[in-house]
Amino acid sequence: MGKRAAGFVLFRRLCGEIQYLLLKASYGDFHWSAPKGHVDPGEDDFTTALRETKEEAGFDEKDLIIYRDTPLTLNYEVKGKPKVVIYWLAELRNPNQEVILSEEHTELKWLPKDAAKECVGFKDNQVMIEKFHEMILNVDKNRTNCGCP
Numbered sequence: 374m375g376k377r378a379a380g381f382v383l384f385r386r387l388c389g390e391i392q393y394l395l396l397k398a399s400y401g402d403f404h405w406s407a408p409k410g411h412v413d414p415g416e417d418d419f420t421t422a423l424r425e426t427k428e429e430a431g432f433d434e435k436d437l438i439i440y441r442d443t444p445l446t447l448n449y450e451v452k453g454k455p456k457v458v459i460y461w462l463a464e465l466r467n468p469n470q471e472v473i474l475s476e477e478h479t480e481l482k483w484l485p486k487d488a489a490k491e492c493v494g495f496k497d498n499q500v501m502i503e504k505f506h507e508m509i510l511n512v513d514k515n516r517t518n519c520g521c522p
């Protein structure tokens with residue numbers, strides 16, 4: 374059986390810039406990824422995403438504006454076995470809130486879209502960041518065009 378994981382692509386708005394959070398693994402090939410982790414038996418994907426984000430970055434659900442209806446899924450192989458990772462997009466309400474790392478990561482970076490894509494490296498992850506970025510821009514555009522005073 375393959376592995377299943379879930380997490381959040383987190384972004385913040387700082388000085389007019391959209392920045393994505395990436396964490397550097399303290400093990401294996403020291404890869405960079407958004408907060409995420411293994412789905413425990415009996416746990417639903419969204420609960421896993423919240424739990425892992427608390428464990429790996431220190432953020433609670435109340436700290437986030439979550440794009441609940443539009444998760445994206447990555448499928449790849451780890452050591453010859455299929456892995457599925459479900460990501461939701463979420464914005465950090467307070468862009469200055471501190472990230473609290475766990476032992477699973479040694480470093481963090483908040484990066485604008487193109488630098489975040491370069492940092493994650495994997496093509497499917499880059500496509501996901503691009504799609505999420507489009508979502509943010511579309512939501513922003515619709516807000517601007519809503520005719521509200």
Ligand SMILES: Nc1ncnc2c1ncn2[C@@H]1O[C@H](COP(=O)(O)OP(=O)(O)OP(=O)(O)OP(=O)(O)OP(=O)(O)OC[C@H]2O[C@@H](n3cnc4c(N)ncnc43)[C@H](O)[C@@H]2O)[C@@H](O)[C@H]1O
Binds near residue numbers: 376398401456476
């Ligand atoms: N490899 C490891 N060695 C030692 N301890 C470990 C470990 N992985 C987890 N642990 C430990 O296990 C415990 C439970 O962790 P927990 O977080 O509960 O479970 P997990 O499934 O291990 O968590 P992740 O899915 O975040 O693991 P990962 O970082 O290995 O996965 P990723 O897919 O990014 O990365 C897996 C591989 O896939 C590669 N990869 C990532 N994204 C892609 C992609 N899009 N396409 C192709 N390859 C990719 C990465 O470069 C990497 O090589 C923790 O204590 C943790 O420290």
